[in-house]
Amino acid sequence: MKPPRLASLLLRVCASRRDRSFIVEDLAEEFVRRRSDAGDAAACRWYWRQVAGSVAPLLRDRLRGRRPSFSGRDYLATDAAQAMRSLVRHPGLALTIVLTLIVGLTTTLAATLLVHGIILRPLPYETPEQLVTVRPSGPRLPASVGAISLPDFDDWQTPMRSFAVLSGYAALTMTLTDLGEPRRIETLRVGPRFGELFGTTPVIGRDLDARDFVQGAQPVALLGHALWERAFARDSGVVGRSLTLDGRRYEIVGVLPPVPFADVTEDHELWIPLVARTGVAWEPVRGNGFISILARLAPGVTAAAAQDELSALTAVLAERYPRSNAEKPAAILEPLQQAIVKPVRRPLLLVFAAVGSVLLVACGNLVNLLLASAERRRPEFAVRMALGAGRGRIHRQVALEVLACVGAALAVSLMAAPSLARLFAIVYPVPLPSTDALTLSTTTVVASLGLGLVVALVLAWPQLRSIRSTGGPAATGRVAGSRVDRRGRAALIASQVAFTLVLAFAGVALVRSMARLSAVEPGIDADGVVALSVSPSPGRFTSGAATRSFFEQLLQEVRQLPGVRAAAASTAVPFVNLGWGFTITPPEGGTPRMVRVTIASPGFFETLRVPLASGRLLSDAEHRSEQGVIVINTLTARLLPYDDPVGRTLRYSGIDWTIVGVVAPAVQVGLRTPASAELFLPWSQAGRAPQRLVVDIDGDAAAVLPLITARIRALDPAAPIAEVTALGDRITRSVAADRFSATLLSGLATVGVLLAALGIWSVTSYVVARGRRENGIRSALGESRARQLRRTIRGTLEPALAGVVIGAIICLSSAPALQTFLFNVPARDPLTLILAAAGVILTAVAAAAIPARLALRADAAAALRAE
Amino acid sequence: MPKGSFLGEFELYVMGALVRLGDDAYGVTIRQEIESQCGRGVAIGAVYATLARLETKGYVTFTISEPTPVPGGRSKKFAALTPEGQRALRHATAMLHRILPGLATGGGGRK
Numbered sequence: 001m002k003p004p005r006l007a008s009l010l011l012r013v014c015a016s017r018r019d020r021s022f023i024v025e026d027l028a029e030e031f032v033r034r035r036s037d038a039g040d041a042a043a044c045r046w047y048w049r050q051v052a053g054s055v056a057p058l059l060r061d062r063l064r065g066r067r068p069s070f071s072g073r074d075y076l077a078t079d080a081a082q083a084m085r086s087l088v089r090h091p092g093l094a095l096t097i098v099l100t101l102i103v104g105l106t107t108t109l110a111a112t113l114l115v116h117g118i119i120l121r122p123l124p125y126e127t128p129e130q131l132v133t134v135r136p137s138g139p140r141l142p143a144s145v146g147a148i149s150l151p152d153f154d155d156w157q158t159p160m161r162s163f164a165v166l167s168g169y170a171a172l173t174m175t176l177t178d179l180g181e182p183r184r185i186e187t188l189r190v191g192p193r194f195g196e197l198f199g200t201t202p203v204i205g206r207d208l209d210a211r212d213f214v215q216g217a218q219p220v221a222l223l224g225h226a227l228w229e230r231a232f233a234r235d236s237g238v239v240g241r242s243l244t245l246d247g248r249r250y251e252i253v254g255v256l257p258p259v260p261f262a263d264v265t266e267d268h269e270l271w272i273p274l275v276a277r278t279g280v281a282w283e284p285v286r287g288n289g290f291i292s293i294l295a296r297l298a299p300g301v302t303a304a305a306a307q308d309e310l311s312a313l314t315a316v317l318a319e320r321y322p323r324s325n326a327e328k329p330a331a332i333l334e335p336l337q338q339a340i341v342k343p344v345r346r347p348l349l350l351v352f353a354a355v356g357s358v359l360l361v362a363c364g365n366l367v368n369l370l371l372a373s374a375e376r377r378r379p380e381f382a383v384r385m386a387l388g389a390g391r392g393r394i395h396r397q398v399a400l401e402v403l404a405c406v407g408a409a410l411a412v413s414l415m416a417a418p419s420l421a422r423l424f425a426i427v428y429p430v431p432l433p434s435t436d437a438l439t440l441s442t443t444t445v446v447a448s449l450g451l452g453l454v455v456a457l458v459l460a461w462p463q464l465r466s467i468r469s470t471g472g473p474a475a476t477g478r479v480a481g482s483r484v485d486r487r488g489r490a491a492l493i494a495s496q497v498a499f500t501l502v503l504a505f506a507g508v509a510l511v512r513s514m515a516r517l518s519a520v521e522p523g524i525d526a527d528g529v530v531a532l533s534v535s536p537s538p539g540r541f542t543s544g545a546a547t548r549s550f551f552e553q554l555l556q557e558v559r560q561l562p563g564v565r566a567a568a569a570s571t572a573v574p575f576v577n578l579g580w581g582f583t584i585t586p587p588e589g590g591t592p593r594m595v596r597v598t599i600a601s602p603g604f605f606e607t608l609r610v611p612l613a614s615g616r617l618l619s620d621a622e623h624r625s626e627q628g629v630i631v632i633n634t635l636t637a638r639l640l641p642y643d644d645p646v647g648r649t650l651r652y653s654g655i656d657w658t659i660v661g662v663v664a665p666a667v668q669v670g671l672r673t674p675a676s677a678e679l680f681l682p683w684s685q686a687g688r689a690p691q692r693l694v695v696d697i698d699g700d701a702a703a704v705l706p707l708i709t710a711r712i713r714a715l716d717p718a719a720p721i722a723e724v725t726a727l728g729d730r731i732t733r734s735v736a737a738d739r740f741s742a743t744l745l746s747g748l749a750t751v752g753v754l755l756a757a758l759g760i761w762s763v764t765s766y767v768v769a770r771g772r773r774e775n776g777i778r779s780a781l782g783e784s785r786a787r788q789l790r791r792t793i794r795g796t797l798e799p800a801l802a803g804v805v806i807g808a809i810i811c812l813s814s815a816p817a818l819q820t821f822l823f824n825v826p827a828r829d830p831l832t833l834i835l836a837a838a839g840v841i842l843t844a845v846a847a848a849a850i851p852a853r854l855a856l857r858a859d860a861a862a863a864l865r866a867e
Numbered sequence: 868m869p870k871g872s873f874l875g876e877f878e879l880y881v882m883g884a885l886v887r888l889g890d891d892a893y894g895v896t897i898r899q900e901i902e903s904q905c906g907r908g909v910a911i912g913a914v915y916a917t918l919a920r921l922e923t924k925g926y927v928t929f930t931i932s933e934p935t936p937v938p939g940g941r942s943k944k945f946a947a948l949t950p951e952g953q954r955a956l957r958h959a960t961a962m963l964h965r966i967l968p969g970l971a972t973g974g975g976g977r978k
Contacts, residue, residue: 011912019915022944026894027911054912061916 003031004044007051014058023054079393083400093373094405097366101409101455102416104359109417109448111352114424116444117437119341119348124260126199127296130164131336132303134293136314136328147289150276152325153191155317156293162306164298167191168291170274171266174245175535175720179231184535184722187221187245188261188268189275195222197296198259204228205239205254212253212273221250222271225258245272247537263340263433264294279687287324288582294336303333327583327592340433346820347741351424354506354748357499361752364496365759366459370402371489372766374463395464402460410452414440417448429736462488489763490799497803497844498810500749500756504836505811507749509818509825510742512832516824517735523666523675524574525609526727528565528697530705531573535691537718544687550715551601551691557711558695559603563704565696568603572596573692574666575730576723579678584652586639593639595677596668597652599686605631605663607696613637615646615661622660623683630657633665636677652679670734672823692723701726741821753840757847764796764848768855792852793845800844804837811836874959880905881917882926882956885948893943918946926952 002008008024015023027050034043087094122128135146148156153168160166168191176185195207202222212220221243223232232238242249250272262268274291276284283290297306311330318329381394421438534554541547551569558567572579579596586593602623605612613634622629630650637645649656665675697704709721768775775788815827825832874882884900885892894911897918902909921927927946934940948956 014912015915016919019919019944022894023911023915025941026898026943029895030898030911049908050910050912053908053910054915057910057913057916061919 001035001040003028003047007048011051011054014055014062016058016062023058027051079397080400083397083404086397087401087404090373093369096369097405097459098409100362100366101406102412104362105409105413105448105451105455106416106420107355108359108451109413109444110420110424111348111355112447113417113421113438113440113444114348114432115352116441117421117439118432119345121437123263123337123340125197128337129335130297130299131197132295132297132306132333133336133339134166134295134310135332135334136289137330137332138318138327147292148328149286149289149324150274150284150291151286152289152317153274153291153293156310156313157192158313160306160309160313162298162301162309164296165193165196166293166295167194167197168274168293169194169265170291171268175247175537176243176245177247177537177718178242178244182537182718182720184533184720185245185270186266186268188265188271189273190271191274191291194271194294195256197294198261200257200259202254203257204236205252207254208271208273213275215275217273217275219248219250220253220273221245223252223255224269224271225256227269228255243270260436264336265292285324286321295333303335307331307333344430344432347737350506350741350818350821351744354503354745357503358748358752358755361496361499361755361759363455363458364492365755365762367462368489368492368759368763368766370459371462371485372762374465375485377463398463399456399460402456402463406452406456406459410448414445414448427740429733429740486795489767490795490802493760493763493796493799494803494806496756496759497800497840498807500752501804501807501836501840502810502814503745503749503752504840505807505815505832506818507742507746508836508839509815509822509827509829509832510738510745512829513822513825514735514738514742517671517738520667520671522574522671522731523610523664524727526575526731528699528701529608529694529727530697530701530724531576531692531694531727532708532724533692533722534569534712535720535722536716540716540718547691548683548686551686551693554693554711554715555601555603557715558693558708561704561707561711563697563699564708565698566603566607567693567695568601568607569686569691569693570598570600570604571686571691572598572668573694573727574608574668575670575727575734576692576725578668582652582679584639584650584679586641587649587651588641593677595636595639595652595679597679597681599681599683601683601686604680604694607694608666609696610666611664613662613664614644615659617661617663618682625682626684627682628655628657629660629682631661631663631680632659633663633675633678633680635665635675636679637662639677650679657681671731672735672738694727738821738823753843756840757843760796760800760844760847761851764792765851765855767795768792768852772855789849789852793848796848797844800841800848804841804844807840808833808837874955875917877913877917878921879956879959881914881921882948882952885927885946885952886956890945890947892947893945897946921952924955925949926955 008027011024011027012020027047031043031047034046038046123131125131136148136152147170148168156166170189172187172189173184174187176183190208192208192210192213195201201207203225205222208220208222211217223238228234228238232241238252238255240252242251244250256271295306297303307330310333314325314331315329318325318327384394385391418439425432425438534551536547536550541550555567555569558564579598581594582597583592584595602618602620604610605617615631617631618629630652632645632650636650640648640650642648645659645662647659649658651657663680665678667673667675668678693708695704695708705724712719712721771792775792778788779785811833812828817827819827880901881897884897884904887904888896888900894914898909898911898914901914918927918929922929926949928949930945930947932943932945934942
């Protein structure tokens, strides 16, 4: 009879491994004796008592941990010292790992900061999730229409249950005269309770209130915080002082807090009440939209419910005022955060994905390196285990080595990442919102530590695995690699190549898109053309006629200047600013379309060398008269149902205009945005609207510009001159963002390809070195060098080709995500894939063939002699 | 004497048993010796745990024997005091004498 099974099992569990067998056998020995002395029952009882009494001491002993014979030293310190020593012994390996990790981790962390700080971070206002943008909408309304008119805005002010606040704004550039040099200043015309949207109250003085919005009230202004600091030296007695804007005095009633509003609206320096401007005929008209709407939802109300309530109101307005509002029967709400982030969201995510891919490829290389290192160290580990080191201790040491490398790299990355992120924000051609948030927060630091841990696990795994398979007498390390190792390496190469292909695909697509973009015809000849904004002081030129004659005289004088080929004035210049947007309804009915309206002086089309498509341009006399003649461009002509629009009439702003000529379209915004339908009114229509001068200069613009400004000053000393731009630069800048993305992506793709090539190279070298003996024997047995070469390369190329196939599948399936970046290039274009795949395959073949040839060139006998 | 080297009560018993048992000190015999001499039940686990602790302190060494030349024989783990162990035991008993006057000294063991 044996001792009670349960008791002996309990004993086994509690005992340490070393003594387990002895304890159990000792107790079994006594059990047998007791049985013969006192009988089975008594023996069993005794056995149980023994086990019960042994559990506590044995467990206590185990938990305390057996110390090795050289007692008194701390485990962790010893292992750490050992880890350091082994790193120092292989400095090349350690340095490679740390440097690669630094590059990979810094870029990944910077990208994370950008994504987290710009896309994910909530707006810096009270309860930002309640803020929404509001746009009119209708089944036939172009998506670019986002603003509403002043009468509509007044109607929208009716109290609605779903909105806590509904207000709007319109940007206006005005001339500031009595604060130093006369200059142009960006103001924001704000509706009632605008500050309540952001939860801000003025730091000094009062907010705008109902009396400021009454027609004819004393004009008031709220200074922006930066303006108050700069121009008023933080004077707390600024309330009551005044500014002169566009010739009128505005009393300062308060100063705004330093909250960043500019992320939401355009950049501006102060707020003034949004009321109809005197002398501006088009503003009070219901069809002319220029006010952008922001709202704060009432607590607990969903955007959908608010949208429904507002749409009910707009439907009523559409019925009541069919001529202006019929196409805007509804309204659309969008969370403000989303609206702001939308233009930069995709590019940033693309950068994030690309950088992450490079990190993965780099880690793949490191894993390869460490696999080789692990095999090299097998004898070392085997010897140590034979000398008594537990497997756990070696695991710990390897883990400490990896953690030391990863930790060092992570420390450097955490310090460098915010700077890299900020550098990116500066270099990126489009201003990014909320860039002050690009610092390390708790979330990002914790995420980085997590990433570091994952990377450390990935890097430590090959060595830990190799230790586990080492047991007993040391392997001499001559094995060329078990099948599992080979499969692991193959999988690594395949995944590296797949990622690299995806990167290369994106890079090639963006480069092609960039090429197409650069080939777009802007429609004007920007060579040598300079544009500047000139604002004759409203005090001196009080009427439209006076302003016009100012410009006419100015143009006459400028045209006489040496080097000036042509000059003109207009309210909108391509690539500088947009003409006013108005909707016109084609004569035979049909959808109302948006056209851009520009008032251009004689000489406008000649200065920009816009070709005439049909008909003729306006004569000087026509420009001066009040005749209803206009010029349109070919895109406007396409909206009309006539074969030849010359001589036909077009109804705009209540007047029937006769079309005398059609010009070629010119791009207005950027090369990406197609040209719009345009309308060019005669110069007689130019009132006191802001004008720009366009001058075509032959030769050195820098020499001629001072002459031009001197002429302007001579005619009106107080006229601010601003925004002097060379149109050629503007055109380049309009594609700057695309060029940036293309350059960055192709750069990352190149890095990825090089890393993958490096990986393939090192794996091939390793495999060849391992197989030297085998190859030497084969050579001696008559295998040709070429065959050996082929065999070696095949081992690396097969997984590479598998990687290409996998990568191609990923490319084709995820290509649509790339479409938003591409211009005129279909995302799934086979040419892109072929180019990318060709590049990757060629690199892979070279990376495998070259080291293989170099290595196999060694004498076969030499290889055998080395044994 | 370096700090931390005071012997616990049970450790003393185990060391004493090792002295008395000489070459024949393994789990069973040590346990039985303490049990008979001290008149209280002793768990084998406690014996092994104490032996392990004493080994850490350097007072005890082990020898694992060949399997005994009988059918179903097994190898046993024998324990013996090291010179330091013997010194420690002597010192402990001397201290006990001094602290507790009038102790009856135990007799010599089988040697």
